[in-house]
Amino acid sequence: MHTHMRKISRFDLFRLYLRSFFVQAGWTYERMISLGFVWILIPLAKKLFSSEKEQRDFLKRHLLSFNANPYLASYALGAVTKLEETKTPPQQIVRFKDLLRGPLGALGDNLIWQNLRPALLILGLILTFRFGVYGALSFFLIFNLQQVYLRARGIVKGYALGFRVSSDLTCGYLQNVTKWSGRMGAVLLGILIVLSYGHLTQLKSWGRSIQLVIQPPQPEKIVLLSLFILLSFLALKRNKNPNYTLLILLAFFLVIKAVVGQI
Amino acid sequence: MFQELLLISVFGGLVALDKTEAYQTMFSEPLLIGTVVGFLLGDLAGGLTIGILFQLAYLWVMPMGTATFPDPTVGSVVGACGFVILNRLSPDRFHLILLLIFLFVIPFSFFAGWSLIKQRQLNFRLLEEADLYAERVTIKGFGYLFFLALSGSFLRGFVITGTGVLCLLIVLKPLLGLLTFVSELYLENMELTIWGLGIGIMIYLFGRKKNLSWCIGGVCLGIIFLLV
Numbered sequence: 001m002h003t004h005m006r007k008i009s010r011f012d013l014f015r016l017y018l019r020s021f022f023v024q025a026g027w028t029y030e031r032m033i034s035l036g037f038v039w040i041l042i043p044l045a046k047k048l049f050s051s052e053k054e055q056r057d058f059l060k061r062h063l064l065s066f067n068a069n070p071y072l073a074s075y076a077l078g079a080v081t082k083l084e085e086t087k088t089p090p091q092q093i094v095r096f097k098d099l100l101r102g103p104l105g106a107l108g109d110n111l112i113w114q115n116l117r118p119a120l121l122i123l124g125l126i127l128t129f130r131f132g133v134y135g136a137l138s139f140f141l142i143f144n145l146q147q148v149y150l151r152a153r154g155i156v157k158g159y160a161l162g163f164r165v166s167s168d169l170t171c172g173y174l175q176n177v178t179k180w181s182g183r184m185g186a187v188l189l190g191i192l193i194v195l196s197y198g199h200l201t202q203l204k205s206w207g208r209s210i211q212l213v214i215q216p217p218q219p220e221k222i223v224l225l226s227l228f229i230l231l232s233f234l235a236l237k238r239n240k241n242p243n244y245t246l247l248i249l250l251a252f253f254l255v256i257k258a259v260v261g262q263i
Numbered sequence: 264m265f266q267e268l269l270l271i272s273v274f275g276g277l278v279a280l281d282k283t284e285a286y287q288t289m290f291s292e293p294l295l296i297g298t299v300v301g302f303l304l305g306d307l308a309g310g311l312t313i314g315i316l317f318q319l320a321y322l323w324v325m326p327m328g329t330a331t332f333p334d335p336t337v338g339s340v341v342g343a344c345g346f347v348i349l350n351r352l353s354p355d356r357f358h359l360i361l362l363l364i365f366l367f368v369i370p371f372s373f374f375a376g377w378s379l380i381k382q383r384q385l386n387f388r389l390l391e392e393a394d395l396y397a398e399r400v401t402i403k404g405f406g407y408l409f410f411l412a413l414s415g416s417f418l419r420g421f422v423i424t425g426t427g428v429l430c431l432l433i434v435l436k437p438l439l440g441l442l443t444f445v446s447e448l449y450l451e452n453m454e455l456t457i458w459g460l461g462i463g464i465m466i467y468l469f470g471r472k473k474n475l476s477w478c479i480g481g482v483c484l485g486i487i488f489l490l491v
Contacts, residue, residue, distance in 0.1 A: 021286045026393075026412035028386045035386070035393055039409045042402055052400050059397035059405075063390075070287050113325035117289070118468050121322060124294055128315060133307060136298045136314065143289050186474035189465045190481020191488065196458060198489040221452060228459020229466070236467040242323045242460060243333060243369050249456040250362070257449055 007048060008085050008159070015043055016077055017155045023073045032067035040077060041084075048084055061090050066097055069108020072169075074151040076100050078158020079165040086162070096163060103169055111178045116146065119185030122192055129195065146177075197222060224256075268428060270303050275340045275424025276417040282326065282336045283379065284416040293317035293339040300343035306351065313346040313364070314339070316454060319461025320365070321372075322468075334379050337420055338372035341427035345435060353439055358450035363435050365457075371431075375423055382419050386412060 019040040026035035041062055049055045068076055076097060083093050124139025131138075157168040168174075228249055235245040282291040289295070294314045301310015321335035342364050349360045389408045396404035470478065 022284070022409070022413075024287070025284050025409055025416075026386050026389050027283065027383055028390050029383060030387055031390060035390055035408065035412065038393065038397075039405050042405050045402060055402070056397060056400050059400070059402075060394075063393055063397055109325075114468065117325075118322060118465065121292065121294065121318060122465060125315060125318065128294065128311065133298055133311060136294050136311065139292070140288070140290060140295055147287070182469065182471075182474060183477045185465075185469040186471075186477035187481035187484065189462075189469045190478045190483070191485035192465065192481075193462060194482055194485025194489055196462060198485075221455065224452070225455050225459055225462075228456055229462045232460045232463025233466050233470075236323070236463060242320070242464065243372070246320055246365070246456065246460050247369065249460060250365070250453070253453060253456050254449075 008044070008081060012043060012047065013078075013081070013155055013159060016040060016081060017074070017152055019043075020074045020077055020151050020155065023068075023077075024070050031063070031065040033070075033073065034063050034066045037066055037073070037077070038062045041080070044081060044084055057090060058084070061094055064094060064097075067101055068104035069112060071112050071147055071150050072104045072108035072154060074154030075158045075165050075169065076104060076154075078155040078160075079162055080158075081155075082159050082162035100166070103166060107169055107174060107178075111174060111181070115178050115181035115185060117143070119181045119188060122185060122188040126188060126192055126195065196225065224253075228253075267304060268425060271300065271340060271344045271428060272421045272425035274299060274303065275337055275427075276419075276421035278336050278340055279334075279379075279420025279423075280413060280416050282334070284413055291336040293321055293335060293343075296336065296339045297343045300340060301347060304344065304347045304351075306347045309347045309350050310343055313343045313361075316361070316457050317342060317368075319464075320457050322461055322464045332376055333369075333372035334375035335368075335372045337375040337423050337427065338368045340424050341371060341431055342368035344424075344428050345431040348432065349435060349439060352436070356439060356447065358447055358453050359439065359442060359445055360435075362450060362453060363438060364431075367431055367435060371427055375427075378419055378423055382415055385415065 023033055023036040023040060025039065027033055028035065038059060041058075045055050045058050049058055062080075066076070079100070080093060080097065083096065120139050120143050123142070124135055127135030127138050129135065153173075158165045161168060231249060231252075232242070232245055235248075236242065278291045278296060280286070281288055290299070294317075297310045297312070297314015297317060298307070299310070301307040301314070304310065317335065317339045321339070324332055324335050326332060345367070346360060346364050349364075350357065353360065389412055393405065393408055396402075396408070
């Protein structure tokens with residue numbers, strides 16, 4: 001364990017936090033988020049290192065290839081700040097960042113892109129049907145409350161734990177948010193399916209308003225919607241591009257209309 | 264018209280920043296894009312309507328890792344803007360406008376995605392500069408590179424949105440006049456395809472075996488909502 005004078009103040013961590021919102025600036029295929037990562041750490045270079053050689057080495061080692069989910073990159077930022085403050089050997093810092101890449105990418109993608117974002121979007125859609133523009137705004141608000149907290153937690157935990165930051169990544173919080181987002185998504189999916197079938201006849205009134213009025217269900221539409229859902233699901237299962245799937249569905253719809261007539 | 268175009272282009276630039284370079288607050292999701300475009304052009308209901316449909320169609324886009332993807336964000340800004348303007352001109356051609364907008368936006372999103380790949384390749388030049396600044400310990404230079412990176416992303420969104428909206432209006436406005444023989448009745452309920460795709464994507468994402476009981480619970484809740 002290193003003994004050291006604390007050089008990083010709370011204000012420094014706050015600056016780091018604010019800058020962490022720009023971690024993907026200058027993203028490249030060669031070294032991914034490294035440019036944004038260095039830019040965030042620039043205040044540290046000035047504060048922690050006085051000699052030009054130390055600053056040069058600092059900038060060079062953080063310009064090496066690095067990637068993470070943007071919402072969880074703050075864990076790496078907090079931990080690296082701690083390690084740089086405690087004068088950890090540079091090779092260990094580089095190795096540590098390499099080891100952190102995988103977990104930060106995989107956990108973040110699973111949490112944000114595969115669970116939280118789609119679940120909150122379904123919630124936003126359901127609320128939009130009920131409350132109009134407030135539904136869309138509620139998605140924005142809820143998602144951002146979560147991301148603002150997640151980034152702050154990353155900086156604080158990363159700085160507090162240093163090398164042991166992975167213990168927080170595998171702890172209950174992130175796992176629980178992922179698990180409950182998945183469950184919430186499933187519940188909301190159930191609600192949305194029922195509402196879709198229940199309000200099927202209102203889709204045509206969207207041009208004027210998004211208000212929903214209950215009308216008697218029409219079997220042809222129910223059959224058609226079920227068919228489109230099934231075809232889309234099967235196409236996705238076979239890794240077909242959803243854009244092409246939509247074009248095929250549109251063509252299919254036009255053919256059905258031409259053959260069967262009014263639906 | 265020029266003011267509206269400028270406003271929408273600036274919004275396109277901000278949306279491009281949000282999706283890939285900065286803050287990632289998700290206001291680049293089509294649902295919010297439609298809302299904002301509708302608000303800016305004075306037709307909130309129309310913007311919200313097209314926003315919902317774009318959201319359903321593009322729910323699958325997840326910018327994970329280095330994956331290449333179509334860029335539905337700038338595409339949605341262009342599509343929502345075109346929809347609101349054309350709907351204002353021909354309010355009785357809702358379904359035809361919707362069909363044309365989707366047929367325009369799908370390839371346009373691929374073009375926008377291609378421009379994003381090019382921009383990221385150009386960023387490599389900034390990285391080379393950064394290596395030089397690091398060698399010379401020119402710390403201030405990193406702020407300049409950061410500014411250039413954000414400006415590049417904003418400009419990409421700004422230019423592509425502006426030209427996209429102009430192209431859309433140039434192509435679709437006369438086409439709308441030519442397609443008067445296409446009956447609205449023929450295209451009625453076309454949204455079911457987008458709706459079907461959206462729910463198909465959701466089932467793909469959340470319809471796992473372990474979530475089945477939660478999904479059934481949701482169906483029960485939905486029935487209660489419907490009855491109440």
